[in-house]
Amino acid sequence: MATATMTAKKEKSVLWDWLTTVDHKKLAILYLVAGTLFFVKAGVMALFIRIQLMIPENDFMTGQVFNELITMHGTIMLFLAVTPLIFGFMNFAIPLQIGARDVAFPFINALGFWIFFFGGLLLSVSWFFGGAPDAGWTAYVPLSTREFAGSGMDFYALGLQVSGFGTLISAINFIVTIINMRAPGMTMMRMPLFCWTGLVTSILIVFAFTPLAAGLALLMLDRIFSGQFFLPDMGGNAILWAHIFWIFGHPEVYILVLPAFGIISEVVPAFSHKRLFGYTAMVFATIVIAFLSFMVWVHHMFTIGIGPITNSVFALATMTIAVPTGIKIFNWLFTMWGGKLVFNTAMLCAASFVPTFVLGGITGVMLSMAPVDYLYHDTYFVVAHFHYIIVGGIVFGLLAGLYYWYPKMFGHKLNETLGKIMFWSLYIGFHLTFFIQHILGLIGMQRRVYTYLGGQGFDMMNLVSSIGSFVMGAAIVVLVINIVYSAYTSERITVRDPWDARTLEWSTPTPIPEYNFAQTPQVRSLDPWFYEKVHGDGTMKPAEPMGDIHMPNGSILPFMIGLGLFIWGFGMIMLNMDNPIIPPAIVIGVGFVITFGMMVLHSKEDHGYHIPVDEVKKIEKGVG
Amino acid sequence: MADHIDVAQGLPANPEKATLEGKNKFLGMWVFLGGETVMFATFFGTFLGLRKGTVGGPTAEDLFSLPLVFIMTMILLTSSLTSVLGILAMKRNNFKTLRTCMLLTVLLGFGFVGFEVYEFYHYYHEGLGYTTSAFASSFYTLVGLHGCHVLFGLGWIITLLARYWNAGGVTLANAPKFYSASLYWHFIDVVWVFIFTVVYLLSVGGA
Ligand code: HEM
Ligand SMILES: [Cu+2]
Numbered sequence: 164m165a166t167a168t169m170t171a172k173k174e175k176s177v178l179w180d181w182l183t184t185v186d187h188k189k190l191a192i193l194y195l196v197a198g199t200l201f202f203v204k205a206g207v208m209a210l211f212i213r214i215q216l217m218i219p220e221n222d223f224m225t226g227q228v229f230n231e232l233i234t235m236h237g238t239i240m241l242f243l244a245v246t247p248l249i250f251g252f253m254n255f256a257i258p259l260q261i262g263a264r265d266v267a268f269p270f271i272n273a274l275g276f277w278i279f280f281f282g283g284l285l286l287s288v289s290w291f292f293g294g295a296p297d298a299g300w301t302a303y304v305p306l307s308t309r310e311f312a313g314s315g316m317d318f319y320a321l322g323l324q325v326s327g328f329g330t331l332i333s334a335i336n337f338i339v340t341i342i343n344m345r346a347p348g349m350t351m352m353r354m355p356l357f358c359w360t361g362l363v364t365s366i367l368i369v370f371a372f373t374p375l376a377a378g379l380a381l382l383m384l385d386r387i388f389s390g391q392f393f394l395p396d397m398g399g400n401a402i403l404w405a406h407i408f409w410i411f412g413h414p415e416v417y418i419l420v421l422p423a424f425g426i427i428s429e430v431v432p433a434f435s436h437k438r439l440f441g442y443t444a445m446v447f448a449t450i451v452i453a454f455l456s457f458m459v460w461v462h463h464m465f466t467i468g469i470g471p472i473t474n475s476v477f478a479l480a481t482m483t484i485a486v487p488t489g490i491k492i493f494n495w496l497f498t499m500w501g502g503k504l505v506f507n508t509a510m511l512c513a514a515s516f517v518p519t520f521v522l523g524g525i526t527g528v529m530l531s532m533a534p535v536d537y538l539y540h541d542t543y544f545v546v547a548h549f550h551y552i553i554v555g556g557i558v559f560g561l562l563a564g565l566y567y568w569y570p571k572m573f574g575h576k577l578n579e580t581l582g583k584i585m586f587w588s589l590y591i592g593f594h595l596t597f598f599i600q601h602i603l604g605l606i607g608m609q610r611r612v613y614t615y616l617g618g619q620g621f622d623m624m625n626l627v628s629s630i631g632s633f634v635m636g637a638a639i640v641v642l643v644i645n646i647v648y649s650a651y652t653s654e655r656i657t658v659r660d661p662w663d664a665r666t667l668e669w670s671t672p673t674p675i676p677e678y679n680f681a682q683t684p685q686v687r688s689l690d691p692w693f694y695e696k697v698h699g700d701g702t703m704k705p706a707e708p709m710g711d712i713h714m715p716n717g718s719i720l721p722f723m724i725g726l727g728l729f730i731w732g733f734g735m736i737m738l739n740m741d742n743p744i745i746p747p748a749i750v751i752g753v754g755f756v757i758t759f760g761m762m763v764l765h766s767k768e769d770h771g772y773h774i775p776v777d778e779v780k781k782i783e784k785g786v787g
Numbered sequence: 788m789a790d791h792i793d794v795a796q797g798l799p800a801n802p803e804k805a806t807l808e809g810k811n812k813f814l815g816m817w818v819f820l821g822g823e824t825v826m827f828a829t830f831f832g833t834f835l836g837l838r839k840g841t842v843g844g845p846t847a848e849d850l851f852s853l854p855l856v857f858i859m860t861m862i863l864l865t866s867s868l869t870s871v872l873g874i875l876a877m878k879r880n881n882f883k884t885l886r887t888c889m890l891l892t893v894l895l896g897f898g899f900v901g902f903e904v905y906e907f908y909h910y911y912h913e914g915l916g917y918t919t920s921a922f923a924s925s926f927y928t929l930v931g932l933h934g935c936h937v938l939f940g941l942g943w944i945i946t947l948l949a950r951y952w953n954a955g956g957v958t959l960a961n962a963p964k965f966y967s968a969s970l971y972w973h974f975i976d977v978v979w980v981f982i983f984t985v986v987y988l989l990s991v992g993g994a
Contacts, residue, residue: 267811331822339815343807369822377829381928388917390924391840392833398840398921407829759942766946768960 183717185269186677187254190276192572194251197280202244203639204287208236210636213596217629219617229613230297231315235286237300238319241415242326243283245557249422250276250333252564253361255572256429257337259668259675260355262346262684262691267339269715270765275333277725282326285732289318292740299611301412302382304393304404309386309739317739320383321732327372327379329725334368337361346667347706348686352446355666355690356439359446360425363453364418370457371414378407387738402467409460417456420552421449423560424491427513430563431495433664434510435502438690441494448487448494455484465536474533481531488524492517508582509566512559515590519555523548526601541611544604550597554635562586562642570661574674575653581645589638595631599624665693670703672786678712678774681783709780711773718769720761727757798880798957803966805959812963820974827978830929831985838990840921845914847922847990856987859902860979863937866895867976870969877965882956885965889944892972896941903934926986933982936975943968 184190212232215223224232258266266272289295296315298307307316341362345354382404384390391397393404432439439445461469461477495517504510526548530536539545562585570576603624608615615621660669670692671679682705688694695703731754737747774782799805804813838847873888907927915923947968951961 268815271815332819335815335818335822338818339811343811343814369818370825373822373826374829377826377833380932381833384924384928390928391918391921392837392924394921396842398837398842399924400836400840400921403833403836407833410829763946766950766964770960 179719180717182722183273183719185273185715185717185721187258187266187269187272188572188675190272191251191255193276193280194247194254197276197283198244198247198251201239201283202248205236205239205244206636206639208232208239210632212236213629213632215613216615216625218626219615219622221614224613226613227294227297230299230611231295233611234296234299234315234319238286238296238323239283240553241300241419242323242330243279243286245419245553245561246330247279248561249364249419250279250330252357252426252561252568253337253364253422255568256668257340257358257361258344259571259671259679260358260666261341261344261349262667262680262686263340263344264679264683264712265344265715266336267344268336270718270721271332271336273718273721274724275329275331275336277721278329278332278728279326280329281725281729282322282324282329282732284322285325285729286318286322288733289315289322292318292736301408302404303408304382304385304401307382307386307404308393309389314736314739317383317386317736320379320386321735324376324379324383325728325732327376328728330368331372331376334365334372337365338369341365346680346683346686349667349691352443353686353689353691355425356428356442356445356449357422357425360421360428360449363449364421367414367418367421367453367456371411371418374407375411375415378404378411381407383735387735402464402469405464405467406460409463410457412463413460414453414456416549416552417452419557420560421452423516423557424449426560426564426567427495427516429666430509430513430567431498432690433567433662434505434507434513435499436505436663437498437502438665438693439494440497440500441490442689444490445494448490451487452484455480455487459484462531462533462536465533466540471533478531478533482528485524485528492521492524507566507579508577508586509563511583511586512563512566515586516556516559516563519551519559519593523551523555526551539604541609542604543600543608543610546610547597547600547604550593550600554593554597559589562589567662568668570656571668571671571673571675573650574656575649576656576661577649578645578653581641581648585638585641585645588634588641592631592634592636592638596628596635597631599627599631603628660692665690667691667703670695672783674786676782676786678714678779681712681779682709683707709776711775712779713771713773715771716769718765720765723761724758727754727759727761730754731758798959798962801878802880802957802959802962803877804963806963809959809963809966812967816967816970820970823974827929827932827981830925830932831981834925834929834986837921837925841923842920844919844923845910847926847986850910850913850915851987851991853987853991855902855906856983859899859906860983862895862899862902863976863979866892866899867973869895870972874966874969877957877962880957882954885957886948886952889948889965889969892969893941893944893948896937896944896972900934900937900941903930903937907931930982930986933975933978936978940968940972940975943971 181189181193211224212229215221215229254266254272258264293314296302296312296319298312298316298319302316302319305311307319341354341358381390381392385392391399393399393401395401428439428445459477459481461473462481465474465478499514506514526544530539530545530548566577566582603621606620608621615625656673659672661673662669667684667686670684684691684703685706687704691703695701731751734747734750734752734754737743737745737750740747803809869888869891873885873892876884876888917924917927947961947964954961
């Protein structure tokens with residue numbers, strides 16, 4: 164509002180600045196850092212799992228610890244590592260790609276991050292209070308009820324509930340941003356594909372995380388207040404959980420992979436120096452995949468015994484997903500076809516995504532055949548399948564995005580030599596680890612069992628798989644070294660567009676000023692930045708005159724609300740602890756008061772501040 | 788940006804959507820309610836799946852009395868009406884009426900919660916504890932969750948009323964806030980209509 168008077172930014176300490184920031188570019192970095200930490204943590208767990216399985220009848224760890232590790236590995240990787248990494252890139256790139264100064268709800272954006280973060284923390288502290296969750300990331304009842312699982316599952320239910328709420332509100336923010344905040348001329352069908360996949364992923368989150376919230380609430384009520392949802396002799400139904408979980412669970416895998424598709428669709432055209440082949444078909448395929456993803460959840464439950472008709476219907480529905488996915492694969496190939504290809508690390512990751520993902524897709528179609536799934540189910544074949552998608556697809560997609568956007572985010576490129584070492588070792592290590600698991604599964608090795616007898620033909624292959632996982636671990640170490648090394652030695656980037664790329668984020672100065680665009684750009688075509696380079700004078704035409712720029716104020720309230728929810732969740736878990744030192748009711752009350760008290764404080768109107776036009780001109784000259 | 792709206796000539800026709808901020812709130816609220824719908828659908832599904840699981844405890848036919856639920860329905864529907872009247876007043880820039888209508892909505896909302904507390908208390912004394920059966924758990928969870936939504940909505944509207952009681956008029960900043968709150972209130976009302984049909988009518992009607 165024009166009445167806001169505060170102009171100059173107060174000097175803030177660095178820590179306070181990061182805790183209170185509502186700037187989408189800084190939140191992106193927070194997401195990336197938090198996601199990376201969780202990724203490393205869960206990766207180390209994976210290495211421990213592979214050490215245990217390296218030789219037959221290993222006693223490196225007990226079955227209980229093994230169960231806790233596979234549960235936490237899967238849960239953390241999906242909810243607390245890949246999701247925030249995706250959100251990091253979405254936060255950074257989407258406002259820039261649509262030519263916006265910020266997201267629609269900067270406050271909600273920060274709130275989403277902190278709630279996610281504290282939810283993840285709640286899950287993680289389980290180790291210190293009677294052990295981590297141990298019923299698998301799918302938390303099937305009755306395994307996850309109080310009868311069979313310890314307090315770890317309380318942390319699972321409440322930690323995911325809290326962090327899921329953060330994810331939900333962030334998704335709403337992305338949807339509104341993409342629909343309402345596009346620059347003039349940026350029609351829906353001119354949006355970069357990453358924005359499209361971001362939009363569709365966010366919509367999936369809104370419709371898939373809410374059933375999960377309901378299911379987790381049931382599990383929580385069942386465990387903490389002795390609800391009777393899942394016990395048949397009390398009138399309950401154990402299959403109910405499986406349905407609710409997979410109604411969420413299958414869309415979830417597309418929630419994760421669609422943004423990776425989006426990144427690939429940005430990186431491949433940029434380094435093929437060609438426009439994306441079949442843009443419209445790509446958008447269409449994205450929407451169809453999202454739509455179908457809600458109709459296939461029973462393929463996770465073929466062996467539960469729902470009946471041949473249901474199984475057949477869902478088997479067919481599952482197979483149809485191969486069609487839109489195939490469209491995407493061919494479009495990426497045709498984009499590369501005849502292009503001026505540059506194989507740097509980003510492009511290597513993006514290009515290798517394509518064959519690896521195809522392998523994962525093929526095993527997926529194999530699994531979708533209900534009768535043979537009786538053989539594959541719960542064997543290492545499944546583990547191999549989803550890791551081909553998740554590591555071969557999503558992780559390589561994220562790495563491509565990291566190498567691609569790094570110069571815009573941090574002002575320098577990552578070292579290419581180290582990048583290539585990382586790529587090749589990760590690529591080889593990955594196939595070494597997981598390809599052989601297909602065969603292990605086919606010859607009958609079960610997943611989620613902490614050891615196996617020697618002499619069944621498993622020994623050699625497990626050893627190979629474990630060696631592969633160490634190679635992957637080494638690749639991640641190289642990545643970390645690269646980040647530190649490049650921070651010191653890489654040449655600073657001052658140009659806008661170090662890759663000669665195509666989309667709007669490359670039209671902003673590096674480093675990007677707080678307000679992104681001094682003047683909102685006028686978009687004239689798909690790949691607007693490339694269009695101006697070819698048909699215009701190489702700069703974006705402004706859609707508005709220079710003027711004061713309105714900015715939102717930072718706020719500590721998001722952090723506090725996250726903290727409040729953490730305390731509340733912890734109090735709920737304490738209800739069933741043996742000797743809580745503080746009465747749980749007090750803890751719950753404190754968390755409740757903090758959370759809602761902060762919301763009441765937030766209802767005060769805050770109009771932000773303005774950066775006066777002279778200041779903007781000065782900044783623009785400085786970076787120009 | 789688009790938030791420079793000239794209000795010298797009076798408020799625009801739809802003050803809740805006149806600014807970009809208002810438009811964002813409007814859309815965001817709708818998306819949020821879309822998610823809430825799916826969440827409630829999951830609880831409805833749970834109830835429908837488990838409602839026959841009474842394991843010898845009280846059944847729906849034993850407990851539910853339609854007159855009580857009818858009164859509750861009427862109270863909640865009326866509260867929705869008052870909030871509509873409030874929003875209509877808001878569009879006419881009549882802040883006093885908005886205030887009064889919202890206050891009425893709050894009072895009716897509390898009336899509804901009162902009846903619900905009485906209802907649960909009554910069922911409990913009829914022998915339907917939360918842990919009695921799958922039917923009991925799923926019933927209390929679904930209806931109780933709706934009750935929590937009512938309470939949250941009440942807290943929301945009360946906060947707005949307290950914050951703006953002396954604001955003196957409708958502004959482009961407070962209009963979207965009242966509008967979102969009333970949208971949420973309607974949603975709660977619609978959910979109740981489904982609860983009335985699926986939980987009470989279906990059970991008492993013998994389906
Ligand atoms: C360093 C790379 C990785 C290695 C070595 C690895 C290894 C493993 C192993 C050994 C298991 C246990 C299989 C079993 O016995 O059930 C597993 C399960 C799983 N992993 Fe990974 N993994 C890696 C990366 C990832 C990533 C990036 C994700 C997700 C984004 C992921 C998601 C999962 C999931 C969901 C499970 C299933 C857990 C369960 O069913 O209990 N993994 N992984
Ligand atoms: Cu699936």
